[in-house]
Amino acid sequence: MTVADIRHAVPGTTGQVRVAYRKASADQWRTTPWQDVDPQRDFTRQILLDHLQPHCQYSLRVECRQGPEGPPGQTLEGRFRTAPAATQAARVVFTVSTGQGYGSQDRPDGYNIYPEMLKLDPSFFVHTGDIVYYDRLAKTIELARYHWQRTYSLPTNVEFHRQVASYFIKDDHDTWQNDCWPTMRRDNMFQFTFQQGLAVFREQVPMGPRTYRTYRWGKDLQIWLVEGRDFRSPNTDPDGPNKTIWGAEQKAWFMRTVQQSDATFRILISPTPMVGPDRASKADNHANKAFAWEGLQLRRFIGSQKNMFVLCGDRHWQYVSVDPETGVWEFSCGPVSNKHAGGWKQSNFVAEYHRYLNVIGGFLSVTIDRIEGVPTAIFRHHDVRGQVRHEERIAAARR
Template sequence: MRQTGWLAVNPRRDFTRQVTLQDLELNQSYALRIESRSLRGMKGQTITGSFKTALGAAQSEAFQFVVLTCQSWPTRDKGTAGLQIYDNMLALDPAFFVHLGDIVYYDKRSAGGDVDARTPELARFHWNRWYGTTDVVKFHQQVPSFFIKDDHDTVTNDASPGRREGDLTWDAGLSIFREQAPMGERTYRTRRWSQDLQFWLVEGRDFRSPNNMPDGPDKSIWGAEQKAWFKREVLASDAPFKILFSPTPVVGPDRKNKKDNHSNANWTHEGDEIRKFCAENNIIVISGDRHWQYHSIDDGTGVHEFSSGATTAKHAGGFSLDLRTPEHQYLAIIGGFLSGEVASVGGEKQLTMRHHRVDGSIAYEYSYSRAE
């Protein structure tokens, strides 16, 4: 058993503290116990949990992971317990979870929220409310999790550097996300989960150019440093399956009036660059932000993209079956989540992506194979 001493929390940062767990062994299960006390030594709450570490680049065995995006408090489907989708994801015994952004909705008008977070205190209220619900807490007590932010959990809809809403400034939004979500040095990261899978989580807000900037080589959502890091890390990887987790679409297709992601016409230059690189390196894209489910294949490059859809049936929408294109392999205007299963089948490595409805039932699946 290992333990820390008593560690101070920061009252100016919502009484939080992030603690790095070091020297963990690969493919090992750990139990965790967190105790609290007042400054005067009065005993407080105790939280317990468990997790299993990644397999690492040398080990191969079957596992599943789950992916979610877009959870709005007014559209929750289990009252103060939270969201039924978390129990249905937990039933798959996932090795890890990725939240692709819009974890909370600070803005009321554009996103169906019920409280405008126009101060840092109200922004924290949004986090405390969601992450105090029983279903969400139970899930995260058992599943290693990665978080990416998008616009609604930074400041407001389609937010870019410098944006503010009332007293909630851009810098405050960035700081609160790092305060509330477990995070290392950077908000863009890569993990080699197993011999078979490596994935990349990218940052889509911190470094972006304005949406209305003329398109060209200097216009970027990722920024030069992150883009160079991504290409360098991908080229160094020998994982059979590579996944890009992006908070916004790279392939789409999107609606014609949208201007905030790489599938939109005003981001063609960098979008083409990233799609071409993903195609050359067999990268599968999993996107957040969309309130509908889809699997699409880019006409120009053949890059595949999946979207999980929003967390509840009430939250689903924003697209229509009438907008289906030949790029869509699957399209459904429903809520739900996405799972991926890595396994060996008939002498081949196989990655199977599945779209699930909110109740956990499978709506669609698609498999990729690689020679062992």
């Protein structure tokens, strides 16, 4: 018996792929060359699309074949939207999610949040991590890939991602195991290693040279997506100025690029919390005592910037918090479904921090728009049926 024989497996096969794409208003397709899928990378192939125009809707078509002499295979059609130019004031809507356990599906074909997010016609989507959960079953690299195969063959996921450009961040469960770091030594993952987890993530999601990156979406928005696993110190080390989650190079890059940005709103999207509050027993993020030194350093920096906010994943509940010391706002998007919600008591509203608390599944949407000429950020927490449970509307302060 092999992994391909397990229920819900979607094994790859040899062949070639290419992508045709065009502006939605155009007649002519631009087509990439045929390329072989890589059997060493789960039969995947990442293809770079060039000559894209800003602030445009594109149609695309993914084609496959067995080989140069082989018959054509399936065709998948989709669409995506490109970012407005940095000088262009334009409305941008994006959605954010976390905590996508396979056993947490809440409809026969996947997850309710995906069709609900599609109704908002988002410009892009960000998954903040825990995209899959390796801990119990991924004891080999083949079983790790199986987790991605079964999750991204779910109809709700396929239908959403063929229509919305997406960014992916990894956290602990989709790197290796709970609260992991590079030098961790444990036997419970059998043959599957931390380094293999890093490689699988890069083969399964679109990614450039680094897993920390920043993107400009018009005059009024720039986002930062950060890496929280590759460079971290052991959670068990004593806290202090040399203990880190981000690593010195990423931290310097973040501070430098934030200060260089002239976007009206600057938003950090983190796989783990920066503000919290979190459970006292946790020791894995910047809201915990285990990383208090770097957490305070980053909150002070973010708090010194005008119109800067933090969005985070990881926590299995929704919240809006404001750090009482630095004034940093944090929005926790909440998990993919109500089945996945938990880890915090609904009654534990911490008035010193919380503006909103809800132990439910759903997603976060963010709208950047100009209302009566004023750049405005609108943060909305939605439940799994798309209903808005909380809204924060923040007009930009002058910079």
